[in-house]
Amino acid sequence: MFPRPIQQSSTGAQWLYTIALPxxxxxxxxxxxxxxxxxxxxxxxxxxxxxxxxxxxxAWENYVYIFTETPIGxxxxxxxxxxxPTVIGAVSLSLMTGFALAVYGFRAxxxxxxxxxxxxxxxxxxLMVPVRDMTLNLGMYDTWYGLALFHIAFQTxxxxxxxxxxxxxxxxxxxxxARVEGVAEWRIFWYxxxxxxxxxxxxxxxxxxxxIWNDFFWATVLTQGVDxxxxxxxxxxxxxxxxxxxxxxxxxxxLAALPPVLMFFLMQKHFIAGLTLGAVK
Amino acid sequence: MAQASDVxxxxxxxxxxxxxxxxxxxxxxxxxxxxxxxxxxVLWPIVQSITLSFYDWNGLYDQDGAFTGTFVGVxxxxxLMTDPAFEVSLWNNLKWLALYLLALPIGLFIAIFLNQTxxxxxxxxxxxxxxxxxxxxxxxxxxxxxxxxxxGLFYLLTEWITGQGTAILADPDLVTYxxxxxxxxxxxxxxxxxxxxxxxxxxxxxxxAARLDGAKGWRMLWYVVLPQLRPAxxxxxxxxxxxxxxxxxxxxxMTSGGPFGSSRILSYYMYEKALSEYGFRMGYGAAIAVVxxxxxxxxxxxxxxxxxxxxxxx
Numbered sequence: 001m002f003p004r005p006i007q008q009s010s011t012g013a014q015w016l017y018t019i020a021l022p023x024x025x026x027x028x029x030x031x032x033x034x035x036x037x038x039x040x041x042x043x044x045x046x047x048x049x050x051x052x053x054x055x056x057x058x059a060w061e062n063y064v065y066i067f068t069e070t071p072i073g074x075x076x077x078x079x080x081x082x083x084x085p086t087v088i089g090a091v092s093l094s095l096m097t098g099f100a101l102a103v104y105g106f107r108a109x110x111x112x113x114x115x116x117x118x119x120x121x122x123x124x125x126x127l128m129v130p131v132r133d134m135t136l137n138l139g140m141y142d143t144w145y146g147l148a149l150f151h152i153a154f155q156t157x158x159x160x161x162x163x164x165x166x167x168x169x170x171x172x173x174x175x176x177x178a179r180v181e182g183v184a185e186w187r188i189f190w191y192x193x194x195x196x197x198x199x200x201x202x203x204x205x206x207x208x209x210x211x212i213w214n215d216f217f218w219a220t221v222l223t224q225g226v227d228x229x230x231x232x233x234x235x236x237x238x239x240x241x242x243x244x245x246x247x248x249x250x251x252x253x254x255l256a257a258l259p260p261v262l263m264f265f266l267m268q269k270h271f272i273a274g275l276t277l278g279a280v281k
Numbered sequence: 282m283a284q285a286s287d288v289x290x291x292x293x294x295x296x297x298x299x300x301x302x303x304x305x306x307x308x309x310x311x312x313x314x315x316x317x318x319x320x321x322x323v324l325w326p327i328v329q330s331i332t333l334s335f336y337d338w339n340g341l342y343d344q345d346g347a348f349t350g351t352f353v354g355v356x357x358x359x360x361l362m363t364d365p366a367f368e369v370s371l372w373n374n375l376k377w378l379a380l381y382l383l384a385l386p387i388g389l390f391i392a393i394f395l396n397q398t399x400x401x402x403x404x405x406x407x408x409x410x411x412x413x414x415x416x417x418x419x420x421x422x423x424x425x426x427x428x429x430x431x432x433g434l435f436y437l438l439t440e441w442i443t444g445q446g447t448a449i450l451a452d453p454d455l456v457t458y459x460x461x462x463x464x465x466x467x468x469x470x471x472x473x474x475x476x477x478x479x480x481x482x483x484x485x486x487x488x489x490a491a492r493l494d495g496a497k498g499w500r501m502l503w504y505v506v507l508p509q510l511r512p513a514x515x516x517x518x519x520x521x522x523x524x525x526x527x528x529x530x531x532x533x534x535m536t537s538g539g540p541f542g543s544s545r546i547l548s549y550y551m552y553e554k555a556l557s558e559y560g561f562r563m564g565y566g567a568a569i570a571v572v573x574x575x576x577x578x579x580x581x582x583x584x585x586x587x588x589x590x591x592x593x594x595x
Contacts, residue, residue, distance in 0.1 A: 002480060002488050002506045004497075006397050017397070024394070025408055031423040031466070032411065034434065038426065051432045093315035100311035104304065110592065112312065114585050119323040121523055121581045125551045125570035129333060129563050130326035132556075133340070153322030156315045185307040214416035216530040221556065232418045236534060239422060246426060253419040264414045268407055272474060 039250035075234030089152035098163025120157030203274035381525035388472025421534030424463035479513030
């Protein structure tokens with residue numbers, strides 16, 4: 001193990017490590033903690049310049065305010081309307097593409113695979129004008145499904161890479177054996193491969209959820225109003241209205257950050273397996 | 282598996298010819314929906330954008346629904362050459378690229394720091410990873426608060442050290458560095474997690490053998506550990522480069538490209554040209570996007586080439 005386990009060091013070094021850990025964490029999460037604390041500070045404190053001293057009270061009313069006086073609740077619902085269909089869509093499509101690319105040795109296989117991988121890395125701006133134009137022409141501009149359809153298509157690239165590598169790592173004999181028995185290809189997919197894909201599905205679901213929840217660029221390009229804008233774009237426009245009202249900006253930020261943070265905490269193992277692209281096990 | 286064997290019992294034995302046929306068609310049936318979506322929303326738009334970069338178009342159609350753009354050849358690219366805002370954006374992109382790579386050594390350092398087995402270390406690891414999970418919009422707002430003039434902690438810190446506070450987001454010379462620092466925060470967290478998983482897999486016997494040979498500290502890291510971390514390093518470089526070139530959210534949230542356009546980067550400048558109140562020059566925007574795409578393709582090709590080599594070795 002590298003570095004040498006701290007247990008083998010002197011007592012002094014062990015003490016130092018025990019103290020250094022929480023201090024390092026505090027410094028590291030400082031912007032997050034600062035904003036979390038500011039979100040609970042009464043507006044009057046900020047007006048009097050009391051930014052970092054003892055707050056005069058805990059102001060839950062900041063959260064009550066943004067829920068009752070701003071459409072932040074609506075924005076969060078909009079986000080769910082985009083995020084959940086995208087997760088389902090991208091995971092289903094990539095289960096099939098991943099299966100096709102992992103199991104069949106047809107000639108264009110590697111070409112199609114690399115196309116998915118390469119497409120997954122292109123800058124969004126090269127897609128922006130045509131995708132926006134197409135969405136407008138199809139009458140899907142400023143709707144949750146217009147945004148979700150694009151996300152499904154784009155995330156399929158990344159998900160295919162992951163699914164394909166995952167299926168490749170499964171024992172191929174299972175499929176061979178089924179073929180010898182004369183099982184139809186789609187039944188092999190449905191009854192043999194799919195039940196083994198649960199960890200991959202979980203990993204991709206949490207990852208795609210986080211990516212899409214946090215997406216800002218496409219939200220600004222494909223949606224406009226309160227009725228369809230997701231939380232990231234909504235928070236950005238609210239920020240424009242709340243100039244320097246940091247207690248509100250902070251409360252909004254914390255709310256926007258909460259769902260992916262919860263998702264990460266609940267599904268940590270899967271999340272990390274997905275992020276390392278399965279390449280580092 | 283019980284289900285699977287039931288199926289095998291039920292399925293009739295087909296003649297081999299038909300089975301081979303099924304096996305040539307099946308991959309395309311499975312690929313069709315995903316491939317269709319990907320071609321429509323990703324591949325075809327790339328072709329369209331490249332075409333559009335040779336046109337002058339305001340994004341509108343005439344009454345009959347016909348395209349109103351005019352072909353201008355390479356005029357958009359010629360204009361880019363003399364556009365000072367484009368030059369600023371390109372330079373800033375290079376700064377992003379170079380400084381973002383700092384995420385690698387810093388991420389590795391934190392990973393080594395956290396690679397211990399003391400009580401509660403798992404919680405520490407996940408809390409260190411936090412910044413990556415949060416939306417960049419929120420990260421941008423957090424750093425804007427941190428940098429805020431007069432009361433932001435960074436401002437107070439510079440005031441305390443130099444006697445004069447620095448409002449970093451209002452300073453044309455420093456603003457890009459301020460935004461990059463905000464971007465590094467989640468990026469370091471990502472690299473850290475890649476290295477933590479990598480460190481988990483370092484062969485213990487090799488470390489022990491090197492230890493017996495008297496290797497420690499830096500030499501151990503450089504000659505024994507880092508070579509074993511190569512897969513993690515490779516992915517870390519790729520995601521960091523892509524992250525640097527993709528960044529848009531932070532600039533948009535923290536400065537909108539300002540002050541005086543000094544924090545623009547290609548992705549944001551493109552958006553400004555094509556979709557903001559500064560105008561709807563779709564063709565010119567597309568030309569900027571093509572330049573960004575070309576830069577990105579260098580790295581994408583490298584990645585694909587490496588993957589192709591690995592595939593052949595298998």
